[in-house]
Amino acid sequence: MTPPDQPGASAAPTEPEEADRLRTLLNSRPYRKALVFSALLGIPVSLVAFLFLAALHELEHLLWVSLPSGLGLSTAPWWWPLPLLTLAGLAVGLVVTRLPGGGGHVPAGGLHAGGMAPAALPGVILAALASLPLGATLGPEAPLIALGGGLALWFRNLARAPDTPQSTALLGAAGAAAALSAIFGNPLVGGILLIETAGVGGPQLFAVMLPALLASGIGALVFTGCGRWTGIDTGSLSVRLGAPTPHLDIGDVIWAVVLGVVIAAAVHLALSGGRRTAASITGRPVLRTGLCALAAGVCAAVYALATDRSPADVASSGQSTLAHLAAHPHAWGVGALVGVLLCKGVAYALCLGGLRGGPVFPALFLGAAVGVLLAPLPGLGVVPGLAVGMAAASTAALRLPVSCVVLVVLVLGGAEMIPVVILAAVVAFITAELLPPGRLPLPPSPTAAGSGSGSGPGPGGTTGRGPRSDERDGTGGR
Numbered sequence: 001m002t003p004p005d006q007p008g009a010s011a012a013p014t015e016p017e018e019a020d021r022l023r024t025l026l027n028s029r030p031y032r033k034a035l036v037f038s039a040l041l042g043i044p045v046s047l048v049a050f051l052f053l054a055a056l057h058e059l060e061h062l063l064w065v066s067l068p069s070g071l072g073l074s075t076a077p078w079w080w081p082l083p084l085l086t087l088a089g090l091a092v093g094l095v096v097t098r099l100p101g102g103g104g105h106v107p108a109g110g111l112h113a114g115g116m117a118p119a120a121l122p123g124v125i126l127a128a129l130a131s132l133p134l135g136a137t138l139g140p141e142a143p144l145i146a147l148g149g150g151l152a153l154w155f156r157n158l159a160r161a162p163d164t165p166q167s168t169a170l171l172g173a174a175g176a177a178a179a180l181s182a183i184f185g186n187p188l189v190g191g192i193l194l195i196e197t198a199g200v201g202g203p204q205l206f207a208v209m210l211p212a213l214l215a216s217g218i219g220a221l222v223f224t225g226c227g228r229w230t231g232i233d234t235g236s237l238s239v240r241l242g243a244p245t246p247h248l249d250i251g252d253v254i255w256a257v258v259l260g261v262v263i264a265a266a267v268h269l270a271l272s273g274g275r276r277t278a279a280s281i282t283g284r285p286v287l288r289t290g291l292c293a294l295a296a297g298v299c300a301a302v303y304a305l306a307t308d309r310s311p312a313d314v315a316s317s318g319q320s321t322l323a324h325l326a327a328h329p330h331a332w333g334v335g336a337l338v339g340v341l342l343c344k345g346v347a348y349a350l351c352l353g354g355l356r357g358g359p360v361f362p363a364l365f366l367g368a369a370v371g372v373l374l375a376p377l378p379g380l381g382v383v384p385g386l387a388v389g390m391a392a393a394s395t396a397a398l399r400l401p402v403s404c405v406v407l408v409v410l411v412l413g414g415a416e417m418i419p420v421v422i423l424a425a426v427v428a429f430i431t432a433e434l435l436p437p438g439r440l441p442l443p444p445s446p447t448a449a450g451s452g453s454g455s456g457p458g459p460g461g462t463t464g465r466g467p468r469s470d471e472r473d474g475t476g477g478r
Contacts, residue, residue, distance in 0.1 A: 030162075037161070038174040042181075045151050049144055049179035052125070056140055059133035064312055078304035081297035081315040084134040089293025091130035092355050093286030095123050103127030104146050107138055107359050108274030108352040110398060111193070116146045116172075118154040127356035135315030137296060137347040138357025141183060145358075148179025184407060193403040241326055241383055241412070248419060251379020252388075256420040259374070259385075260392045260427030263367055267396035267428075268435045270349045277353025292354035296347040303343035307336045314344045317357070318365030325365070329372045329382050337373040341366060359397045364411070367393025387417035392428035401429045 025031050063084060068076045095103040101120025104127060105112050116124065128143035152175025156167060180190030281288040300314035313321050325332060332340075348362045371389030375382040387408060394404040405425045409418055 034167070034170055037156075037159075038171065041152055041155055041171070041174060042178040044155070045148050045175050045178040046181060048151060049148060049181075052128075052144070052147060053140060053183065055129070056132050059129065060316075063133055064135075075310055076312060078301050078311055081135045081300040081311045082294065083297075085136070085293040085297035085300075085315065086290055088130050088134035088136060089290035089354060090286060092127050092293070093281075093289035095127045095130065095356075096285050096289070099123035099126070103356045104143060106274075106278050106353065107142060107355070107357055108271055108278055111142060111145060111358065111360075111400075116150040116153075118150050118157065121147060121150040121154070124150070124356070131351070131355040131357050132317065135297065135300065135312075136293070136355040136357050137314065137316070137318070137344060137351045137362050138355060138359065139317040139319065139361030140358060141180065141360050142358035143356065144179040144183060145176040148175035148177070149173070151175055151179075184410070189403065189407050189410060192406050193400060241386070246381050246383060248384065248416070249379065252381070252384040252420050253423065255374075255377065255380045255384070256388045256423040257427050259370065259388050260424040261431050263370055263389060263392035263424075264396035264428035264431035265435065266345070266370075267363060267366070267393050268432050270345055271352065271359075271397065273346075273349030274352025277350055279353075281354055289354050292350050296350040296354075299343040299347040299350070303339050307339045309336055309339075313340050314347050317361040318344070319361050322361070322365045322368055325368055325372060326386060329375070329386075332369075332372060334373065337369055341369050341373070344369075360394060360407075363393040363397035364390045364408075367391070383412075384417060384420055387412055387421050388424040391421040391424040395425040395428040396432045399429060399432060401425045 064076050092103060099122060101123045104124040124143055124146045131138060132140055149172035152171040156171050177190045184190060277292055281292060300311035303314045304311040345366060352359060367389035368386050371385030372382060374380060375385040391404060391408045394407060395401050398404060405422055408421050
């Protein structure tokens with residue numbers, strides 16, 4: 001660089017201010033201490049997350065496999081979801097009304113960044129344990145984010161570290177990434193998802209994400225070690241394709257655009273239904289949450305009666321069912337695919353507003369089911385249909401296009417479908433953003449640090465990314 005006192009100094013390029021701020025931040029002692037703390041934090045948070053997922057997995061197996069078998073039933077009968085989901089709804093209603101934090105964020109509001117108040121964690125855990133193993137059409141990612149972020153803040157308070165908005169955002173993201181490190185089958189997804197969910201940019205982006213990625217990588221090591229040492233299966237989102245991967249052509253590109261629009265509109269409708277469900281429950285939460293969960297159970301029972309398949313296809317997150325669908329797409333007839341789309345779609349909308357969990361896994365399954373159903377269309381195919389469907393549905397549900405592209409590519413296990421995955425995600429994102437926003441407000445979200453509940457913004461002082469802000473708060477503005 002030309003010194004300032006030499007000719008031409010004023011025309012010489014100067015280093016951007018943002019880079020200077022980042023260098024200053026990385027050289028600061030408090031931030032380096034935060035990196036070390038995040039690395040250490042990843043170990044206990046990942047252990048707790050591992051135990052939480054293992055408990056969910058074991059409870060689900062107990063309720064849907066071992067208990068029917070103990071009663072002399074070969075599989076869960078068609079009526080099985082009715083009592084389980086009714087019990088889930090009543091339990092969640094009690095948690096929402098009696099415990100701080102309302103059991104966590106309403107799933108219809110999308111994912112939120114880490115940093116939930118530690119006082120809200122018991123309610124989050126109980127609501128998730130009541131919802132997910134008993135048949136809620138939701139995934140475990142939202143409770144994991146809340147659990148990881150809340151534990152991070154609890155450890156911060158335990159260590160008497162400074163309590164500032166910056167530390168809340170940074171440690172909340174690191175804890176959430178550590179908890180998410182294995183559930184998506186790859187720690188990279190958790191880090192990228194937190195990038196978009198946190199909603200920050202510039203130096204703040206790197207400041208938040210370096211600890212998050214560090215804790216996420218350590219969390220993946222802990223998850224892997226715990227799984228191998230204990231032999232316990234917690235489940236991870238990965239599939240093995242049961243059809244050969246074809247070469248893309250113009251037909252796949254056209255269908256990626258068309259399906260991106262259609263699937264985004266359908267998922268938008270489900271999210272709007274979830275908001276309406278949440279608004280209808282606020283008057284008498286226990287009774288109405290129980291009725292809402294019972295209605296989701298009726299959807300699963302109707303599906304089982306109509307298709308002679310397991311009601312768990314509907315009354316579940318869709319994680320294991322997605323793996324079966326991808327590995328054996330031709331084992332699903334047209335009737336079964338249409339039935340699971342209709343029944344699981346309605347159950348998804350009901351659970352988004354009434355129970356507690358995350359919106360990712362059911363959206364991935366529904367998108368995959370659409371792709372398999374429409375695979376015989378001219379110029380499409382099973383594998384491109386799966387890729388396009390999952391990318392469009394997950395992006396429309398989360399409004400996090402980069403995270404969803406990475407997630408779908410890693411789930412598919414190859415790079416061949418990246419072009420149509422990106423195209424479908426972008427088209428679905430634009431479609432979802434342009435559709436008329438919902439106007440119904442969601443119940444107040446738990447605040448970030450220091451209190452168990454409240455009506456403030458999402459964790460870390462910011463509203464989590466998901467459906468548009470005007471859809472979340474009902475104000476109609478950005």
